[in-house]
Amino acid sequence: MAGLLSNLRNTIIASFLISILVIGGYMHHNHGADQIFWQGVFRFLHVLCGIMWIGLLYYFNFVQIRMMPAIPAELKPGVSKYIAPEALFWFRWAALLTLVMGIILAWNRGYLVSAYTLGALEGFSVPQHIFIGLGMWMATIMCFNVWVFIWPNQKIALGLVEGDADAKAKAGRIAMLVSRTNTLLSIPMLVTMTMNQTLFG
Numbered sequence: 001m002a003g004l005l006s007n008l009r010n011t012i013i014a015s016f017l018i019s020i021l022v023i024g025g026y027m028h029h030n031h032g033a034d035q036i037f038w039q040g041v042f043r044f045l046h047v048l049c050g051i052m053w054i055g056l057l058y059y060f061n062f063v064q065i066r067m068m069p070a071i072p073a074e075l076k077p078g079v080s081k082y083i084a085p086e087a088l089f090w091f092r093w094a095a096l097l098t099l100v101m102g103i104i105l106a107w108n109r110g111y112l113v114s115a116y117t118l119g120a121l122e123g124f125s126v127p128q129h130i131f132i133g134l135g136m137w138m139a140t141i142m143c144f145n146v147w148v149f150i151w152p153n154q155k156i157a158l159g160l161v162e163g164d165a166d167a168k169a170k171a172g173r174i175a176m177l178v179s180r181t182n183t184l185l186s187i188p189m190l191v192t193m194t195m196n197q198t199l200f201g
């Protein structure tokens with residue numbers, strides 16, 4: 001057991017195997033996979049990726065950005081050369097996968113276009129589509145921010161691509177402000193994601 005737990009890859013494989021067992025149990029009971037089953041699967045994958053993404057966003061904002069000024073200069077490269085690039089890898093790909101899974105989920109639920117047009121196509125007569133549509137737009141803008149502003153600027157700030165001291169400072173500031181913008185959007189976005197089904201079914 002200690003051998004399994006001391007290796008992250010094996011731990012994650014085991015965790016997925018247990019999940020597949022649980023899902024398989026349901027399939028056996030339900031005699032197969034229908035549209036609702038797939039909705040459940042994509043909802044699970046969507047939330048899994050979302051936790052990875054927003055968990056790392058909160059790590060950056062609640063821990064790393066706040067503590068960086070307090071870290072002695074000779075220790076800072078430990079964060080900028082080793083921790084941050086690795087965290088940014090999982091962060092940006094989790095953001096993209098969350099978006100893809102969210103779009104599949106909305107399509108499976110039958111309201112992808114209605115929600116992205118904020119209910120305009122139905123004369124704003126379906127409150128659920130306006131509600132979840134607002135969250136989908138917030139999360140989509142957040143994902144755009146990750147790929148178009150945060151990641152390119154972080155590459156300069158962390159020295160992964162060329163840039164003088166001025167360019168690094170400017171890029172670091174832009175990345176921090178956009179990351180804060182995503183933190184600002186994250187809570188209302190989660191309100192819509194988590195309350196939608198409870199409020200509207």
Ligand code: HEM
Nearest residue numbers: 050051054098099102103105106136139140193194196197
């Ligand atoms: C990136 C763009 C995103 C899109 C297009 C999207 C889309 C959706 C859709 C369509 C649903 C189903 C709502 C329903 O009818 O019940 C949903 C649910 C949900 N989403 Fe997102 N989402 C996105 C980002 C996120 C993020 C970043 C998180 C963060 C964790 C998240 C967490 C959730 C949760 C927790 C649920 C509720 C699951 C449930 O209670 O059944 N989503 N999302």
